[in-house]
Amino acid sequence: MGVAQKALQTLHFDLPPLPYAEDALAPVVSAETVALHHGKHQRKYVDTMNQLLQKEPVRGATLEDVVRASRGKLFSNAAQAWNHDFYWHSLSPKKTRPSAALSRRIDADFGSYERFTDELAGAATDLFGSGWAWLVEDGGKLAVATTSNADTPMAYGKRCLLTIDVWEHAYYVDYRNQRERYLSGVIGERLNWEFAELNLGL
Numbered sequence: 001m002g003v004a005q006k007a008l009q010t011l012h013f014d015l016p017p018l019p020y021a022e023d024a025l026a027p028v029v030s031a032e033t034v035a036l037h038h039g040k041h042q043r044k045y046v047d048t049m050n051q052l053l054q055k056e057p058v059r060g061a062t063l064e065d066v067v068r069a070s071r072g073k074l075f076s077n078a079a080q081a082w083n084h085d086f087y088w089h090s091l092s093p094k095k096t097r098p099s100a101a102l103s104r105r106i107d108a109d110f111g112s113y114e115r116f117t118d119e120l121a122g123a124a125t126d127l128f129g130s131g132w133a134w135l136v137e138d139g140g141k142l143a144v145a146t147t148s149n150a151d152t153p154m155a156y157g158k159r160c161l162l163t164i165d166v167w168e169h170a171y172y173v174d175y176r177n178q179r180e181r182y183l184s185g186v187i188g189e190r191l192n193w194e195f196a197e198l199n200l201g202l
């Protein structure tokens, strides 16, 4: 079999397990929300992506390859599969804070940790409709970004450090329409700074 044919073999991805127990993020994000979000919403994106990959073979091997190579419905489902796995890792069962090295980067690029959290909360609150709020590294600087629906900075070569899902399914069971309360809990108590540092290569 030639290399080109081999590269176009049908890809299949499993739903990645959560990095912690379903109740580990409570009370900020309840076990009920995590079970529904991971077991139903994320699973649906992964299943739909796998169905589409049977009809639309993609050159590559990883989920990142599929996101970067696809458009339309396949892109939306693959990006949602990637974003959700990144989201679970962006959250921590325990309160963490940036290391001294990362704190220096945050202070340099945002002014202070508090100004960073204000900017992240503001951007996530103001995002109209469904989407994601991110801490990214872009051109050597840390920045807050938002994307709508399934879109992801990873597709454009930006280095993602952390994300928060701001689709209603991420908070509606726990907070109803009060997105700000969900954001306050997640940003104040559940960001995984060890994951951010890993992504930054610190």
Ligand SMILES: [Fe+2]
Pocket: 037, 041, 084, 165, 167, 169, 170
């Ligand atoms: Fe979600």
